[in-house]
Amino acid sequence: MYDEHLEAAEEQHLRSLTAAEAEGDERAVEAALRPRTLDEVVGQSRVRAQLGLVLEAARRRGRAPDHVLLSGPPGLGKTTLAMIIAAEMSAPLRLTSGPAITHAGDLAAILSGMNEGDVLFVDEIHRMSRPAEEMLYMAMEDFRVDVVIGKGPGATAIPLEIPSFTLVGATTRAGLLPGPLRDRFGFTAHLEFYEPHELDLIVHRSAGLLGVELTGDGAAEIASRSRGTPRIANRLLRRVRDYAQVRADGVVTLPVSQAALDLYEVDELGLDRLDRSVIDVLCRRFGGGPVGISTLAVAVGEERETVEEVAEPFLVRNGFLARTPRGRVATPAAWQHLGLAVPPSAVLGGGDAPLFDD
Numbered sequence: 001m002y003d004e005h006l007e008a009a010e011e012q013h014l015r016s017l018t019a020a021e022a023e024g025d026e027r028a029v030e031a032a033l034r035p036r037t038l039d040e041v042v043g044q045s046r047v048r049a050q051l052g053l054v055l056e057a058a059r060r061r062g063r064a065p066d067h068v069l070l071s072g073p074p075g076l077g078k079t080t081l082a083m084i085i086a087a088e089m090s091a092p093l094r095l096t097s098g099p100a101i102t103h104a105g106d107l108a109a110i111l112s113g114m115n116e117g118d119v120l121f122v123d124e125i126h127r128m129s130r131p132a133e134e135m136l137y138m139a140m141e142d143f144r145v146d147v148v149i150g151k152g153p154g155a156t157a158i159p160l161e162i163p164s165f166t167l168v169g170a171t172t173r174a175g176l177l178p179g180p181l182r183d184r185f186g187f188t189a190h191l192e193f194y195e196p197h198e199l200d201l202i203v204h205r206s207a208g209l210l211g212v213e214l215t216g217d218g219a220a221e222i223a224s225r226s227r228g229t230p231r232i233a234n235r236l237l238r239r240v241r242d243y244a245q246v247r248a249d250g251v252v253t254l255p256v257s258q259a260a261l262d263l264y265e266v267d268e269l270g271l272d273r274l275d276r277s278v279i280d281v282l283c284r285r286f287g288g289g290p291v292g293i294s295t296l297a298v299a300v301g302e303e304r305e306t307v308e309e310v311a312e313p314f315l316v317r318n319g320f321l322a323r324t325p326r327g328r329v330a331t332p333a334a335w336q337h338l339g340l341a342v343p344p345s346a347v348l349g350g351g352d353a354p355l356f357d358d
């Protein structure tokens with residue numbers, strides 16, 4: 001019975017993948033490549049073990065699991081895990097996002113429409129409005145919200161009971177979440193960048209699903225240039241596959257991977273254009289820093305959030321950039337990566353460079 005169910009799901013999954021590929025719909029392909037059970041998730045072993053325990057315990061008690069907060073840079077699997085939590089609990093998943101909840105009323109409407117045991121996924125939870133946030137605290141703790149009717153002195157708050165549910169929040173910026181909200185999550189998982197051997201498994205798995213033929217070293221090359229990020233690994237795999245089909249015999253080999261990734265300006269260490277332009281500006285224009293993040297963002301022509309949430313975590317993790325109280329500083333590795341001589345100040349972490357404040 002269960003197997004039949006699984007088989008049907010598998011078939012449906014393959015159909016949607018093929019359809020998405022045919023339509024060239026990248027988002028749909030991404031969704032179709034998502035692991036659907038905890039066992040299918042590659043890497044993140046600690047998070048997987050901890051979350052597995054939380055879910056198993058909840059299943060045994062026959063109760064909705066504790067609220068879960070997932071944090072980490074884009075593309076590491078937050079949405080994937082949220083979907084898996086619902087699937088593993090055989091519970092319906094409701095999706096919304098912080099920016100979509102502009103009024104407390106929006107949230108009240110969502111919460112009042114939920115059923116016992118539902119999983120509510122709030123993506124970008126750090127971008128929710130303050131009144132909605134306050135309503136959420138109460139809902140998370142007491143499964144109750146106060147709906148305010150009317151305005152001014154005549155306004156009355158009507159308490160509304162809501163069924164017990166599991167909130168799964170995702171954020172690229174756990175630091176921006178107010179303490180009271182963070183504290184109400186029973187389990188917080190911080191997703192880390194993936195190791196090359198884990199990305200290698202992901203590339204092989206996705207290639208299998210997409211029907212792409214690839215060699216071990218061809219896959220390893222994609223893995224090592226994927227910025228530690230599964231989404232990027234999957235995207236690069238598809239670009240390299242295109243290249244293999246157009247310029248070669250369709251097989252993703254090492255030379256094909258290398259040539260394709262060079263064409264897409266992804267360097268040997270996985271730095272993309274934005275990453276390189278951040279360290280380039282930092283070294284060449286600001287003498288290695290320290291420089292404030294806002295100034296740096298303006299100089300590379302990007303939003304501050306993009307530099308902070310997308311480029312910086314990877315550059316810091318790989319030792320190209322350091323965050324100091326006085327601003328961002330290029331490390332010796334950054335200078336070397338750009339093929340520049342390392343100035344003595346870089347070794348000391350910015351030396352006496354001028355102070356730029358955020």
Ligand SMILES: Nc1ncnc2c1ncn2[C@@H]1O[C@H](COP(=O)(O)OP(=O)(O)OP(=O)(O)O)[C@@H](O)[C@H]1O
Nearest residue numbers: 030033034041042074075076077078079080230231
């Ligand atoms: N652990 C994993 N194993 C295999 N594939 C993964 C894993 N994590 C993520 N992926 C793949 O990477 C893609 C992106 O993952 P996901 O959408 O869950 O990231 P995210 O953290 O929600 O990103 P964002 O912050 O941009 O919303 C998915 O399509 C999925 O196929």
Ligand SMILES: [Mg+2]
Nearest residue numbers: 078079080123
């Ligand atoms: Mg997501």
